[in-house]
Amino acid sequence: MDSPEGLGKQQAKSMRVRKEICEATINCLTKVGYAETSLQRVAKTAGFSKGALQHHFPTKEDLMVATADRLLERPFIKRRKTENRPTSVEDEIMLQWHKLTNTDAYLALLEILIATRTDQKLQDRIKNKLADWNDALDQHALSTFEPIQGTNEDVVAIATMTRSLMRGLVIQDRYSHDPEKTLDLIHRWIAFIEPELALRSCDPEESSN
Numbered sequence: 544m545d546s547p548e549g550l551g552k553q554q555a556k557s558m559r560v561r562k563e564i565c566e567a568t569i570n571c572l573t574k575v576g577y578a579e580t581s582l583q584r585v586a587k588t589a590g591f592s593k594g595a596l597q598h599h600f601p602t603k604e605d606l607m608v609a610t611a612d613r614l615l616e617r618p619f620i621k622r623r624k625t626e627n628r629p630t631s632v633e634d635e636i637m638l639q640w641h642k643l644t645n646t647d648a649y650l651a652l653l654e655i656l657i658a659t660r661t662d663q664k665l666q667d668r669i670k671n672k673l674a675d676w677n678d679a680l681d682q683h684a685l686s687t688f689e690p691i692q693g694t695n696e697d698v699v700a701i702a703t704m705t706r707s708l709m710r711g712l713v714i715q716d717r718y719s720h721d722p723e724k725t726l727d728l729i730h731r732w733i734a735f736i737e738p739e740l741a742l743r744s745c746d747p748e749e750s751s752n
Contacts, residue, residue, distance in 0.1 A: 561599050561609065564589050568610045572651035577658045582606065607655050608668050614652040615676045617643070632740050633733045635687060636705065640729055644709045645716065653713060680706065688740045701736050708732055 567589035571580040582603055586596040600606040629635040643649065656673075659666035684702035685695055709729070716725045 557599070560591070560595075562613075564591065564596055564599060564606070565610045565613045568606055569614070569648060569651040572610075572654040573647040577607075577654040580654075604662075604665055604668070607658070607665060611652065611655050611669050612672065614648055614655075615672055617648060629742065632688070632737050632742060633730070635742060636733055637729070640709060644706075645713055650713055653710065687743060689743050691739055691741055693739060697739065701739060705732065705736070 564585065568580060568585050571584050571588055575584070580603075582596055582600075583593050585606065586593045589596065596606075600609060629638055655665075655669075659669065681699045681702065684698055688698050688702070690697050712725050712728060716722060719725060
């Protein structure tokens with residue numbers, strides 16, 4: 544009999560095991576970095592033998608591609624239709640910092656992205672997905688912000704610069720003894736861009752309904 548999800552028991556078990564292995568990989572990437580995240584370490588963290596892990600992911604490259612896929616599938620923050628919905632550019636960007644960027648999952652993704660600089664095979668296998676992810680981030684920015692005096696291209700440029708700043712701060716924050724300085728830098732950046740942006744009153748999908 545198939546599982547409730549419509550999958551056979553063996554397929555459902557395989558998907559569950561793959562998920563557990565990828566979660567263990569994220570844990571290792573966050574704690575010890577890409578270079579030290581070996582198949583043996585991930586297997587031990589996940590509670591499997593190395594052979595069992597390699598049944599699903601024969602090489603480290605295979606494992607990293609699957610883990611990157613899972614990380615890139617993380618949902619974007621939905622603008623909420625409640626009293627808790629962000630009401631300012633500052634609130635929205637700080638929400639992105641705390642919920643999406645300054646997280647173990649994002650740090651793990653950064654470890655993989657940095658590795659692609661010198662690992663051409665890994666880069667080739669995930670570059671199209673990264674391009675799609677970047678395009679989705681741009682569309683998310685356009686659905687969240689509108690320009691005050693500029694154009695949609697300005698919104699995308701500001702969103703790109705904001706992501707670049709936050710990406711660097713995620714790394715810097717790991718070596719800082721004063722996290723408040725990181726938050727201060729984000730608030731300073733927000734002060735620069737607030738005169739250029741406003742929150743959209745509704746998402747395009749909402750306005751079309």
